[in-house]
Amino acid sequence: MKVLEDTGGIDRQSTDQEKIDTVTRRITEHGNYLRKRYPILQHQDALGAGVMVFSLVGMAVTGGLYIKGFIPGWMCIFINALLTSFIHEIEHDLIHRLYFRKQPLAHNAMMFFCWLARPGMPSPWLRRSLHFHHHKESGTDSDVEAWITTSGSPWGMLRLLKLMDGFVFGFLNAVFAPGWRQKVRLLGKIIRLNTPFGLLYWGCWYVFLGYHLYVWFGSIVGEEVNSSATTLAVMEVVNSVVVILIAPNLIRQFCLFFISSNMHYYGDVAPRNALQQTQVMNPWWLWPFQMFCFNFGSTHSIHHFVVRDPFYLRQMTAPYAHKVMAQAGVRFNDFGTYKRANRFSMDHSQTRSRG
Template sequence: MSHSPASPASQNAQQRAAHIREVVMAHGVELRQRFPLLQHQDALGAGILAFALAGMLGSAALYVSGHMAWWVCLLLNAFFASLTHELEHDLIHSMYFRKQRVPHNLMMALVWLARPSTINPWVRRHLHLNHHKVSGTETDLEERAITNGEPWGIARLLMVGDNMMSSFIRFLRAKTRQHKWSIITRTAKVYAPLGLLNWGTWYVFLAFHASNGIASLIGAPIDWSASTLEVMNIINIAVVVLVGPNVLRTFCLHFVSSNMHYYGDIEAGNVLQQCQVLNPWWLWPLQAFCFNFGSSHAIHHFVVKEPFYIRQLTVPFAHKVMREMGVRFNDFGTFTRANRWTRAERTEPAQQPQTA
């Protein structure tokens, strides 16, 4: 099969995007024919979920029993949780048990439990499907909520890995009381109950250990009650096995995703301008905890209905044709352009979305 039947220069953006879609989909069909196991999509999705959950529970058990260092458990569970993010994304596109409501929703619930830092996945479905319709525009609430289009600085650094801090900074920036109240109510709705519990646990953990650290520095250690220490022991365990891994995973995913998507000045409907491939060697520590998102996600914008493991297998093939058709690779200028496609003389901060 010829990957370039016509010169890219002679094709418009829609034709080049269609060509990418055609050849990548054909490669997916070829992979399924070569490896028949890939045809069992529902079973593979359920199996990967079982593997990820078993990995998280096993690591937690080893840590609690004293057979694994805290940092090993945290890193392993961040990786396993990244698998469940990919599964949730596929579930949002109805790729597993599409016509079987009970197992489909059970998987949705389990991937949420594995990643309690996130918004309700049934709510996210609407935001994500809208993302595909309006990617890179002001109404793309999903990407804007994770700082896409935000100029880089202290505020974006704080927002990119902390969903509650992101909402809080937007609350402070809101001009009207109505807008402030909208941010509060929407944040509460989309994160209840797991997200609120997760981030509440994280802040208690930070406050407790920061207080102890400051008290130690000034030579006035705090005499905590026995009940407080018992509660903190539970919180410490929760942070190592679940909360901390998801804070790390969130930062890695949001950093990569918000910088590989373009914002603000892209041509409507031009998929070639929606994403770049962001996969330099120095991003691999982050890619490890968002399952190679920067390298594979742009493929998804062209071929929406392929599950994540097919995308990963397709990466070398897809990158070749995407590069031929003009998709950008490792455009580091995005960090200085607030994710614009081109550099404006003066970049205005993106208006803040009214959702978390």
């Protein structure tokens, strides 16, 4: 148990890079220890594929039970939101090539199925370059991935809207961009990033909202809405897609972005300084959010130090890693970040906001 128990001490007088190197080395050693202690962890490809198959089959079974009337809609949404959180972690690991690195057919097939299960997101192949840049320049102004999740924006209705509906967020950014060329460029980029699955996903969602708002408004003003048989048949399909796929992903994405955007620092982070890029957020009251993003707030900071470990190993490493990270000065539960628009500096006079 030597590796498990020996967190040692980290000299506070060390440079930030020396602390980062120490944290990275110790977490890596602990991961190696866990792999030796639990040999099943050495079958990384099989574990990743197994979790993915379990999640996809689970979503299909749950959807079938809902369509047949064996479970209510809220239960289908709840279960599938949990399952899509597993698939998100698998996709994130795939972006880092942690599964089937030397077997491109299997690797790309898993990437494709991840995209199908989360169609409201751009393709993982397009996101790979953004994510690699996020690791290199996390928290700086060029970190587009962090900005997309609303890091750096002041809290208010606009940020809440961005968290709830990424498509509207992108559309509004394009509409209010300065100059027609910029507007057209951003609109084209939104369409490209959402083709083809995202356009179907968001289109289905807006049809669902539009129809049910129309019916609701009719009931408010006392006008009965008489839909045609064709419309009712189409809406039956749309309603099922929303319950089985869209609503679970909206919940998962909101929870993930809410946690991610607040545990990452943004705007005044020293370049490539993992001590400043993230914090650990793990209070009990965040569990309703953590549940739908696989405990992201507690474990994602570990990933900024050690990229090679898959998501399930980070969960196992967390108790040890947290001790080492705390000794190095990584922050825990810094809730002032909500008021500072995710700035690392605690001096409010030096913070600035990005809308």
